[in-house]
Amino acid sequence: MDNGIGNLISAVLSKWFSSSKNFGLSDLFSWGLQIGQRIIGERSSDGFYEVLDYESTLEIHDVKGTRATFSKNKKVRYLQNNIIAFQDHAWGDGNILLNYRTSRGKPVDRYRAGFKTYILLSLREVKNSGDIDEFIIQWNIRQGFLTEDGYWGTDISQKTKHVKVNLIFPKSRPPFHLMIEESNRKRSFCLGRETQKQLPDGRWKVTWEMNDTELYELYTLRWSW
Numbered sequence: 180m181d182n183g184i185g186n187l188i189s190a191v192l193s194k195w196f197s198s199s200k201n202f203g204l205s206d207l208f209s210w211g212l213q214i215g216q217r218i219i220g221e222r223s224s225d226g227f228y229e230v231l232d233y234e235s236t237l238e239i240h241d242v243k244g245t246r247a248t249f250s251k252n253k254k255v256r257y258l259q260n261n262i263i264a265f266q267d268h269a270w271g272d273g274n275i276l277l278n279y280r281t282s283r284g285k286p287v288d289r290y291r292a293g294f295k296t297y298i299l300l301s302l303r304e305v306k307n308s309g310d311i312d313e314f315i316i317q318w319n320i321r322q323g324f325l326t327e328d329g330y331w332g333t334d335i336s337q338k339t340k341h342v343k344v345n346l347i348f349p350k351s352r353p354p355f356h357l358m359i360e361e362s363n364r365k366r367s368f369c370l371g372r373e374t375q376k377q378l379p380d381g382r383w384k385v386t387w388e389m390n391d392t393e394l395y396e397l398y399t400l401r402w403s404w
Contacts, residue, residue, distance in 0.1 A: 203299075205345045227262055228255040228341040231311070234336040244324030248307050250317040255337075267298040267316060271404035273323030282315035287382040332399040343388035344400055351380030357385060362397040370400075 235251040249269075265284055269275055276296060279286065284300030291297075306312060333344055348354055357370040375385050387400060 207289040226337045227259050228257045228312075228337060230255055230337050232341050233333075234343040234345070235333065235337060236345040236347065239324050239329075239349060242349050242352040244326075244329070245322055247320040247323050249316065249320060250315070253314045253316070255308045255312050255314070257308055257310045257312065260307045261300055261306075265300045265302060266311075266312065267300060267314075268295050269298075269318070270295045271320065271323055273325075274321040275318065275323065277319040277321060279318045280316070283312060284314070308343060328401065328403050330399050330401045332397055334397045335394055338394060339392045341388070342392050342398070343386065343389050344398075346400065346402070347378075348383040348385070348404060350383070352404055353377075353383040354404040356403040358401050359387060360399040360401060361393070362399065363393065363395065 192280075226314070230253060232254040233251065234247065238248050240367065265351060267281075276289075276298070279298065280298060284302045287297065287300050287301045288299040300314075302312075303384070331344070335342070348356070354375070355384040357374065359370060360366050360367040370385070370387060374387055375383060378384055385400075389398070392398070
């Protein structure tokens with residue numbers, strides 16, 4: 180239990196037992212409400228976990244953009260006790276989440292809310308505050324990148340220390356314009372040629388990374404190819 184919450188509870192009980200004549204049930208209820216709000220407020224602001232490191236790779240396999248693979252490696256530290264599940268999510272054009280696979284947990288439910296699809300993973304064990312976990316997740320995409328202008332978004336829904344996003348394009352169709360958009364800040368900037376390199380087999384790789392990302396920001400990497 181957080182020391183601040185523990186001290187608040189101790190103060191309530193001490194005042195109740197030492198001055199029961201002047202400290203009625205309404206006062207006790209008021210103090211109890213403060214404790215509840217304190218607990219809820221801390222949990223909602225901190226979340227269930229923080230992301231220590233996140234790296235994702237989107238590879239488009241063919242020049243028409245009909246076949247692609249997305250993979251991500253997410254290292255997290257839990258911030259609460261008794262965590263038994265982890266929630267993943269995805270969105271995008273075409274047929275997504277094909278052949279979904281994960282190194283941790285077992286998918287037990289999938290549902291759609293708005294434009295996102297959520298996947299609930301049962302951890303099959305109990306995680307507590309301070310425990311570190313790592314998820315390697317991958318899925319296939321069909322008919323997802325058929326236009327000359329493409330995009331891939333990374334949303335920051337938990338405190339995240341480091342993000343790295345990789346894009347891999349076919350040898351005969353490299354990107355010629357790249358930019359990052361930050362939705363909440365309403366700003367964008369172009370990526371220089373130093374973010375792009377040709378791999379030994381001829382494919383083209385683009386890398387963008389950032390430390391101490393903004394919570395609830397959506398970073399969208401856009402390209403023309």
